[in-house]
Amino acid sequence: MRTLKGLLPLLCGAVVAAVLIGATQPPERAEAHPLGNFSVNRLVIVDLDGQGLITLRYVVDMAEIPTFQKLNEIDINGDGFVSATEETAYLGAAAEELIDGLVLEIDGLRLALTAEATEMELLEGQGGLQTLRTVIDARGALPDGWQAGVAATLRDENYGGEPGWRQVVVRPGAEVGLTGGDAVTVDVTAELTAYPENLLKSPPRTSEANFAFSAGSMTAAPAAISQEAPTVSRDAAGKTLGRFASIVSRENVTPGLVLLGLLLAAGWGAMHALGPGHGKTVVAAYLVGEHGRPRHAVYLGLIVTATHTLSVFVLGAIAIFAANVLSADDVYYWLSLASGVLVALLGGCLLVTRLRRLRARRHEAVAQQPDDHEHDHHSHGNHGHDHAHDILHGDDHGHAHVPPAPGWRGLVALGVSGGLVPCPTALVVMLGAIAIDRTIYGMVLVTAFSVGLAGVLTAIGLLMVYGQHMLAGSRARSLLDTKLARGMMTVSPVLSAVAILGLGLVLASRATL
Secondary structure: OHHHHHHHHHHHHHHHHHHHHHHOOOOOOOOOOOOOOOOEEEEEEEEEOOOOEEEEEEEEEEOHHHHHHHHHHHOOOOOOOOOHHHHHHHHHHHHHHHHHOEEEEEOOEEOOOEEEEEEEEEEEOHHHOEEEEEEEEEEEEOOOOHHHOEEEEEEEOOOOOOOOOEEEEEEEOOOEEEEEEOOEOOOOOOOOOEEEHHHOOOOOEOOEEEEEEEEOOOOOOOOOOOOOOOEEEHHHHHHOOOHHHHHHHOOOOOHHHHHHHHHHHHHHHHHHHHOOOOOHHHHHHHHHHOOOOHHHHHHHHHHHHHHHHHHHHHHHHHHHHOOOOOOHHHHHHHHHHHHHHHHHHHHHHHHHHHHHHHHHHHHHHHHOOOOOHHHHHHHHHHHHHHHHHHHHHOOOOOOOOOOOOOOHHHHHHHHHHHHOOOOHHHHHHHHHHHHOOOHHHHHHHHHHHHHHHHHHHHHHHHHHHHHHHHHOOHHHHHHHOOHHHHHHHHHHHHHHHHHHHHHHHHHHHHHHO
16 A cells, blocks of 8 residues: 555656656647548539539548558559559549549439549658548539529538548539529638638538529529638648657657657657546546545556557558558547447446445445434434445445445456547557558557556546545544535445446447537
8 A cells, every 4th residue: 555655646746747748849739630630521612614514623631541541552562652653543543433422413313524634642741641632623514404594412422421521612603603502602721721720620511512503693692611710721730740740750760769759658648638538537436436446546557558559559450451441430430439338338337236235225224223212313423423434434344335346347447448549649650650660669659658648547546546545534534424425425426327327428429420
């Protein structure tokens, strides 16, 4: 016990130092791509020229992780470079596939589209990785009589539900007027090169738009996204690399730089854990409700470290070896959902167990009530005092209602749920290291990142455990030795189980959004 008590200030100091180290030179953005490392951003621009033709410009802007997977297909010979021949082959196949996924219907009939021009561009991304921007121009002939007015629908059926910007923009020409529909008429992203900062957290996800048009100048006014908000430049964001992600791609790696990288990685992990989520509330509720001990907080930290490190390694392996079978984003989605479901199941099991304990405790209290009223009044105060003492200390005096120490099943479930969802930045570091043949260095950095993340959760757990012990002191116990306080202490394990169940449901629901 003394050893673990001495560990608390050391661990808290290490976490604080790691956070300070990670914050010494913070990046302008934690993610290179404004919409996130997993995003696949799409924009369809429909131009009506008034000459009987309809022109589509389809822009696809892939972030680092989907680009990494796509490059495995483009780089046919695997030499790490995209040659002119490989680029031509990719654009030819991409144009056919992507145009086929754009369904344009005029008065209910699908319009045939033909690719006119294609281009691709690889941009600098986070952690030494690249991002891919593909542009395809296509054209189709409008049916006779369109001048009198037609109704059109455009659906983008490519890429499924990947996260990112999805939008359809319809721009009428000088001799064409929009007469109705829900399509916006202004592109506020400069063809996915600059994103409005106020929409980064909730980008449009429109894969279908309806619009009606005819010859003339009458134009309806569909709702357009405000252009007043500042934008984040796509190129600037790609060149502004996080310190953690960029450390792996530094040239002339020296022992000093390796040590700095490990400290920086641990600091980034600690800062990442201090952000929203990551199980801090669940850890606190679990250890308090289960009367956890210091060693249980340490065990949780070790399990979180191992799980998070392994999840990054596994997702990295999938991105490299199973790109044609599994999407890294799909795996990330299922891991996020599994984490929430696991927490919810843990909370549900704890709720059932603690309700049974509470019921057993009440039955025991009723059975132990003395027949003599005066003796009952005299013993009630002592029993309440002793019972508050038992709850605060967690001492087992043979009472059925005293909860046992946390079991391994609960600890493992909580630790796995806390580390199951890999940080996208850590995954970028892993893939970037592999791309430049520094796999071992990348694995070590990811492990240090996981240690920093778990260190915060461990420190929070230790603070909760020792805080609970402090409440067992004589002064705190005297303050809590009231009817209301004893009642709150009695139901607190049940309330903490409800909190864990609720947080698990929230995490699971967020994963599906």
